[in-house]
Amino acid sequence: MPLIELVGVHKLYPSGRVALQDVSLSVEEGEFVFLVGPTGAGKSTLLRLLYRDEVPTRGRVHVAGYEVHRLRPGQVPWLRRQLGVVFQDFKLLADRTVYENVAFALRAVGTPPEWIPGRVRAALELVGLEDRADAFPRQLSGGEQQRASIARALANRPRILLADEPTGNLDPDTSWEIVTLLSRINLRGTTVIMTTHNKTVVDILRRRVVELHDGRVVRDEVWGRYARPRAAL
């Protein structure tokens, strides 16, 4: 079965807003998927369903073998250990160094202390931050902060990396740097799902593109572009 699968998923927020309608989607292990669409189309909601920050109103969500839609709260941590999540605003702890930020995530899942230095170093090398291990987040550029947060997401060696607008706060060059990093991580076997508004990177990379509009999947292309070609409209 696919690594990630949504079947007939509806998400209705208590405010009455319909975030997702009848979304079905499956992602195989090792895929790289861009989630595109206008603001409010439901991209972030879809990611949140995957790491069970939200539960679907209707439908089924399977991630890495977990039936996420009916997971009890006590089981959520075990699902989350299969996933790494990266955000637009990095969510680094300001009072800890890069090393400590990554180690903190490893500690939080009960990694034996003697494994931690090696794991942290490996993660920092992967993102090219091994020289900045002792820096505090405020001493880093935006791109470096995002790389630190990617290192934290990957330290526990998850099967899936979810990235919610990871380049939203970055200039074009840095955005490109982050996306190629995610692409490299994908080549090592990690499944990557990334929401984005960045037309350039989507059009250059030509990976699978899933477009959401008003909570519905309106396009799912294997070698997609950011927007549907004019001829098809």
Next chain:
Amino acid sequence: MRGPARLSEPSTAVPEGIPQARPHLRAVLSSAAYLTGEGAVGFWRNGLMSMAAVSAIVAALLAFGGAVVSLWNLEALALRVEAQLVAVAYLREDLSPAQREAARRAAAAIPEVRAVSFVPREQALRRLEEALGGVELAAAVSKNPLPDTLEVYPNRAQDLPRVAEALRSVPYVADVTHGGDATERVLALTRLVRGAGAAVTLAMGAVSVVVSANALRLTVLARKEEVEIMRLVGATSWFVRWPFLVEGLLQGLVAAACASAFWTAFYPWAVARLQQAWPFLPVLPTLRVVPLLVAWLVAAGAFVGLLGAAVSLRRFLAK
């Protein structure tokens, strides 16, 4: 995994074959040590916040200690007053020593009776003389008009009416008195004092918990981001909770130490002052109060710190 048949099964939502990471004992111990350290570090790192929380708990524990000390002293006072409640049995005149002894034995055999003392009529007269301020009554009357009496002390003050009733059927007893209404009034007063003392103490305890929970909520809020990230990367609820519980416990214990130090110094001083001012007022001695009070404060501090932390964490872990 798909299909309606699968859906109706009451199976767990967790896949088979994926380890639930039930960690080894060594890993658990290492985590526990780490988390305890994190809690202690948090206590120092959030210096000002901890100070604020500790001060709030100290204030609450001082009030709680005051309520406890007052309760104990009022209780002692009530017991002292009640111990003076006595039933008096007047014996018939001209009894032989053997008959008097039989009456005393019969009175002592009543189940609710703690002690019986025989007061000969001569002693009763002397007491009366003293009570009247040293008047020479013996010289004024040709014959001592007072009877021999038995003073009968009940186990508990509220047993007094029953003891008095039982005394009436003791042989050679002519009459019985137990203060009647006065006894009832004393008992009502001691009941009121006990009830009010206990209510105030409980209220102070509840106030301590509320104050501490609010103070500790600040600590939790200050570390909201850490909690979010821990939960995001898959920390279990207990892993998230533990450092805060340690921190709450530490804050409660430090506060208890401060409050204990205060009461250890203040109580002897207050007792000395009170006894100077009102020598007749019975006050519990320091050694009977302070060790027990310290134990209570430490227990209350620990309880309040843990409960406060748990309460303020609840909404973070609700999701």
